[in-house]
Amino acid sequence: MRMATFKPGHWAILGGVVAVALLPLLVTGRYNTNVLLLAGxxxxxxxxxxxxxxxxxxxxxxQASFFGIGAYAIGLGTVHYGLNWWLAFVLGLVVAVTGGIILGATTLRLGGHYLAMVTIGFQIIFTLVMTNWSALSGGPDGITRIPRPPFFVPLNTAQRYAWFALAATLLVALAVHALRDSRLGRSMRAVRENEIAAEALGVDTVRVKITAFAISAVLGAAGGSIYASGFLYIAPDTFDFGTSVQFLAMVLVGGRESVAGSVLGAGLLTFLPEWLRELKKIYLVVYGSIIVLVIVFMPEGLWGFVTLLSRSLVRPTPIPPARGALPMGGGRPAGEPVLVIENLGKYFGGLKAVDGVSFTVRQGEVHALIGPNGSGKTTILNVISGLYAPSFGEITFLGRSVGGQRASRIARCGMTRTFQNLRLFRELTVWENVLIGAQRAGGDETAIRERAASAIEFMSLTILAHNRARNLPYGTQKRVEIARALAGVPELLLLDEPAAGLTQSEKQDLVEIVQQLHARGLTMLLVEHDMSLVSQLSHHITVINFGRKIAEGAPERVLAEPAVGEAYLGNREAARA
Amino acid sequence: MASIGQILLAGLSLGSVYALTALGFVLIYRATNVVNFAQGEFLMLGAYFLFTFVEGAKLNYGVAAVIAIGMLGVFGLLFALGIYYPLRNRSFLPVIIATIGASIMFQNGALAIWGSSPERLRPVLEIGGSGGVTLGGVFFNYQYVIILAVTLVLMAVQYAFFEFTLLGKKTQAISQDKDMARLLGIPVTGMIALTFMYSTVLGGLAGMLVAPIFFLQHNMGSIPGLKAFSASIIGGFGDVRGAIVGGLALGVLESFGGAFISTVYKDAFAFLLVIIFLLVRPQGFFGEKVGEKA
Amino acid sequence: MRRRARFLIAIVAGLAVFTASRGAAQMGGPIKIGQLLPMTGNFASSLKMQRQGAELAVEEVNKAGGIKGRMLQLVREDDKSTDPGAVQAFQKLIEDKEMVAVIGSIRSTQILAMLPTINEAQIPVMIGGTNFSLTHQGSRWVFRHRPHDGFSAQVMVKFVVEELKKNKIAIVHTSDGFGNGGRDEVIKGLKARQMEPVVVKAINTGDKDYTAVVTAVKNSGADALVTYFTSTSDLAIFATQAKQQGLLPQMTWIGSPSITTTDAAKLAGDALVGTYGIGDYDPTGNPAAQAFQVAYKTKFNEDTDLFSAWTYDAVHNLATAMTRAPDLKPDSIRAAILAIKKRMGAENEYNFDERGDGLDHYYILRNEGGTWKVLKAVHVERY
Known part of the structure; x- marks a missing residue:
């Protein structure tokens, strides 16, 4: 019984502790010990x-600039200003967090290559300032005779300090590993996979990105502090662009999404040049080609390669059983307005995509928004959910004016959605996708897991829970999107063409799902092309054409209106319905 | 006044080197969405190839240049096959790191082959002793004039190529949608290999032209490579005109920053302005703002 | 019982023979000297010269019968041109317990980085870095084979101000330990004569355009320019642009030793004609240097320069010390090095002082038609 509770994670921790304890004993000599603590x-x-x-x-x-900030905090703090090591350490972290937040804030506007450029600029400016502002940094000569930190035992030998450094590495590794499956970690991965979907599910993507940069900066600085006291001497040219590239290479070669991978990558790229020293002149040629080969042949890095080989051996822990039925929002009397749209407009330059539309979605109803292709339905949905800012008009959701607010804010008020073109977190499992959706409604981790489990059960996805979203068939992926939205217990669910691309039997399943949800009191706004579906499901229809509302009311009545028929050019479908 | 002129000219000269290197960046990016951090090494290799034939084999300058360009083309093909092709379906990050790995390889390979001493290559034009002419108190280096001219001509040719020729249109089609291009019967792989070859030649050409001014060293390409990347970002990534304007702007910024702010902080100044510029105008000079459709 | 005893005796005897032979091998085996070299990275340009200078000296020592009947052997490690690289390479070298001394770096920042490790290791390190502070931090284990920057600045200021009668001095220097140190010493020298530099400009290693610096110097009204360039290619590019933009003929230029290197002559060509330089090494400077030049040219078919000269001298001084020392313990070698007086090396006459400084001279040279001619050797008072 005891043994059964000893999970793989515990073995990993035990292995880490053993490694930290043994490595400094096994590695002999000042030189190798130094390389070891450098690797840490x-x-x-x-x-x-x-x-x-x-x-x-x-x-x-x-990253090398944050590493440098930590190193310089120790060097300057202890040597120049005589501060206590730990105080200097904390000051370094504070400066690094500030820098990380500034860098993270640029992601508000820039991503991809542009972000790469900004970070390169930040790095180059840092190196130049530390080299040339001698009054601050001690200049290019650097700082020597840096002390070791005061600790419970004196860290006066390289071996003892190596223990200290490796223990710190292990702690950080465990913390970063724990972060991965925490609320924040999941939000980060959601941002990575699909920023728009994350935002629409209530993840404050800006805050998450800035937090990620801040954490990264703190860890960079912590590493730098440990480096400074290990090496006893620092100079600006250690913290240059080349070192930043090396950090990036460590993570990518090791495997970027796993803690073990990064540690492996750091260890390998620190020791590799030392092992290759024998090759003398061409060792950097070999080093460069090893990087290329790993990137080419092991897409997920060395660790990814290892896990790929061992995947069949490790069984994922089953998801917790759903307790009770899927909770639903609501609690308002049926018929009360949930969403009120008044004179809404959205112009793209000269294009009037939406031009003065008004309608009201009431508690408990399935409200359908229909219209021919390009009529502006999806744009309306995007404005309502906050992905676009309205050009004019009012949006009132549950009595609050939400027009122009960020999508995550609106989502947190109780609105979730699905997307016309799937926006799943493709590399994450079904379970993780739904967990991220479940985070919207708040509560502790247990509550989140329970909601996610019920949503998965409700959508009959239980046996697929540990599959990656991208490996599932299209129709199943659409079900995962609905489960993800439902797990957040929305007051209003926006469905953007849920039937598009589904087979006939899948469509029938969808009808049943929507009917069940309706029966439980969920309010839904549905954009759909399939008229038979619309007439089966909806209680109220708003028809849009050329960005304007042309008809509204009960399905039978609206679909019979001549204007609606005209709108659907060659209006056979409408007539048949 | 003459000194302002001199500083401006220096900025434009340096900028033209960045611009020429940036052209290669932009071409590869347009065709493949790959940011090639080894572009600076092509510059270094071009310089060393030419040096080997001119100073080593004592060939005629023109003949040597033609042979060097041929070798660069072959090198570009090998680069495309070895680095780009295996990674063509991966995201931009692994590709960046792979090209950085390649650049470490090339730089140190050159160090092993050509040694560590800096070398000198004679300029294309050797009229008079000074390598240039002084007009109105401003010294015009012939070599820089040639670089500027070559850059502008290449830009015009490239612009015309993309806008007016079928081959250019095909290249554009590839960058927009490879599968569609394949369906249209465009030999995508071949076209991309061709782009890599041409970009390598462009980078190498830049190296051949700057070698008489910067001298040859195994690490001579890293700074121009980084600056060229910045230049293409400022210009609006993937825009040929943008690369030129971005390169020249960066050169001028650096030059005036050096003259009026600080010689040691001139790069910091240039990068700071680039960052601020990007924050105000994230799409660069010519880039189009691409909204993501939900 | 007896069998066991015989067995034990056999083992002990075997062990004794084994240890004895090992000891003998150690006695007759080579004496290992480590050498840090920038095999890769930004300063690899001086690799070949530094390696060959030491190589030649080792060959000479060994041809003459070695030291105490043992041959010298060089063990080289790459310092990657970086500070951590130097520290690691040094640690790697001294890991070998047979290593008796190390020929360290010519770059001051690397030596600063290594100092804590050197002091801990307590092994003689021959250095070529010229930053004033290296021998003034109380380390017992570094021995300098070049005159320090305090001297070079003194010599330059004295020559420019007192002999060339210039009084508006501009300073251009690389922004690193070497350049900043030189700048400070020049300013100190000027202050001692109640003068101030008219303009001071710093550059970063690897800069390709010096128009701003040239313009500033030109506009400052300076009549003499003192430079401290770390990198020879930077110096050559600066010289070319200074000449093209009309700075040079109007101004007297005196540069720190990098101006007199062969690479500078190769790269900058006639741009350096008419300039002054100071150098701690000149192939024609003294008989020992002339002999070195001949031997080096014969072996490598190249000319000597300061990079090859200092490692050449370092090996020879070390060999001299080891020959004179009673044994090869670090303390004995140290005492023997400090006892070296009036030994003429390729650089100049070595007189080691307590701090570990061996030299106190500088040559003043003038570039006449592309070749450097020694005007005179100046010895300054030590500090």
């Missing part, structure tokens, strides 16, 4: 990149 310091900074790059998917080529 670098691994900590590389783990920072695991967070910002691996989890949140944001590129950073400035």
């Amino acid at each position: 310091a670098w691994a900590i900074a590389a783990l920072g990149l695991t967070v910002v790059l691996g989890y949140a998917g944001q590129i950073s080529l400035a």
Whole structure:
């Protein structure tokens, strides 16, 4: 019984502790011990990149500058200003967090290559300032005779300090690993996989990205502090662009999404040049080609390669059983307005995509928004859910004016949605996708897991829970999207063409699902092309054409109106319905 | 006044080197969405190839240049096959790291082959002793004039190529949608290989032209490579005109920053302005703002 | 019982023979000297010269019978041109317990980085870095084979101000440990003569355009320019642009030793004609240097320069010390090095002082038609 509770995670921790205890004993000589503690310091900074790059998917080529901030905090603090080591350490973290937040804030506007450029610029400016502002940094000569931190036992030998450094590495590794499946970690990975979907599910993507950069900066600085006291000397040219590139290479070679990968990558890329020393002149040629080969042949890094080989051996832990039925929002008397749209408009330059539309969605009803292709339905949905800011008009949701607010804010008020073109978190499992959706409604981890489990059960996805979303068939992926939205217990669910691309039997399943949800009192706004579906499901229809409302009312009545028929050019479908 | 002129000219000269290197960046990016951080090494290789034939084999300058360009083309093909092709379906990050790995390889390979001493290559034009002419108190280096001219001509040719020729249109089609291009019967793989070859030649050409000014060293390409990347970002990534304007702007910024702010902080100044510029105008000079459709 | 005893005796005897032979091998085996070299990275340009200088000296020592009947052997490690690289390479070298001394770096920042490790290791390190502070931090284990920057600045200021009668001095320097140190010493030298530099400009290693610096110097009204360039290619590019933009003929330029290197002559060509330089090494400077030049040219078919000269001298001084020392313990070698007086090396005459500084001279040279001619050797007072 006891043994059964000893999970793989515990074995990993035990292995880590044993490694930390043994490595400094096994590695002999001052030189190798130094390389070892260097590997530890670098691994900590590389783990920072695991967070910002691996989890949140944001590129950073400035990690060496945070490493430098930590190192200089120790060097300047202890040597120049005589501060206590730990005080200097904390000050370094504070400066690094500030820098990380500034860098993270640029992601508000920039991503991809542009972000790469900004981080490169940050890095280059840092190196130049530290080299040339001698009054601040001690200049290019650097700072020497840096002390070791005061600790419970004196860390006066390289071996003892190596223990200290590796223990710190292990702690950071465990923390970063724990972060991965925490609420914040899941939000980060959601941002990486699909920013728009994350935002629409209530994840404050800006805050998440800035937090990721801040954590990464803190870990960079912590690594730098440990480096400074290990090396006893620092100079600006250690913290240059080349070092940032090396951090990035460590994470990518090791495997960017896993803690073990980053540690492995840091260890390998620290020791590799030392092992290759014998090759003398061409060792960097070999080093470069090894990087290329790993990237080419092991897409998920060395660790990804290892897990690929061992995947069949490790069984995923089953998801918790759903307790009770899927909770539903509501609690308002039927017929009360949930969403009120008044004179809503959205112009793209000269294009009037939506031009003065008004309608009201009431508690408990299935409200359908229909219209021919390009009539502006999806644009309306995007404005309501906050992905676009309205050009004019009012949107009132549950009595609050939400027009122009960010999607995550609106989502947190109780509105979730699905997307016309799937926006799943493709690399994550079904279970993780739904967990992220479940986070919207708040509560502790147990509550989140229970909601997610019920949503998965409701959508009959239980046996697929541990499959990656991208490996599922199209129709199943659409079900996962609905489960993800439902797990957040919305007051209003927006369904953007849920039937598009489904087979006839899948459509029938969809009808049943929507009917069940309706029976439980969920309010829904549905954009759909399939008229038979619309007439089966909806209680109220709003018809849009050329960005304007042309008809509204009960299905039978609206679909019979001549204007509606005209709108659908060659209006056979409408007539048949 | 003459010194302002000199500083401006220096900025434009340096900028033209960045611009020429940036052209290669932009071409590869347009065709494949790959950011090639080894572009600076092509510059270094071009310089060393030419040096080997001119100073080593004592060939005629023109003949040597033609042979060097041929070798660069072959090198570009190998690069495309070895680095780009295996990674063609992956996201931009692994590709960036792979090209950085390649650049470490090339730089140190060059160090092993050509040694560590800096070398000198004679300029294309050797009229008079100074390598240039002084007009109105401003010194015009012939070599820089040639670089600027070559850059502008290449830009015009490339612009015309993309806008007016079938081959250029095909290249554009590839960058927009590879599968569609394949369906239209465009030999995608071949076209991409061709783009890599041409970009390598462009980078190498930049190296051949700057070698007489910067001298040859195994690490001579890393700074121009980084600056060229910045230049193409400022210009609006993937825009040929943008690469030129971005390169020249960066050169001028650096030059005036050096003259009026600080010689050691001139790069910091240039990068700071680039960052601020991007925050105000994230799409660069010519880039189009692409909204993501929900 | 007896069998066991015989067995034990056999083992003990075997062990004794084994240890004895090992000891003998150690006695007759080579004496290992480590050498840090920038095999890769930004400063790899000086690799070949530094390697060959030491190589030649080792060959000479060994041809002459070695030291105490043992041959010298060089063990080289790459310092990657970086500070951590130097520290790691140094640690790697001293890991080998047979390593008796290390020929360290010519770059001051690397030596600063290594100092804590050197002091801990307590092994003689021959250095070529010229930053003033290296021998003034109380380390017992570094021995400098070049005159330090305090001297170079003194010599330059004295020559420019007192002999060339210039009084408006501009300073251009690389922004690193070497350049900043030189700048400070020049300013100190000027202050001692109640003068101030008219303009001071710093550059970063790897800069390709010096128009701003040239313009500033030109506009400052300076009549003499003192430079401290770390990198020879930077110096060559600066020289070319200074000449093209009309700075040079109007101004007297005196540069720190990098101006007199062969690479500078190769790269900058006639742009350096008419300039002054100071150098701690000149192939024609003294008989020992002339002999070195001949031997080096014969072996490598190249000319000597300061990079090859200092490692050449370092090996020879070390060999001299080891020959004179009673044994090869670090303390004995140290005492023997400090006892070296009036030994003429390729650089100049070595007189080691307590701090570990061996030299106190500088040559003043003038570039006449592309070749450097020694005007005179200046010895300054030590500090």
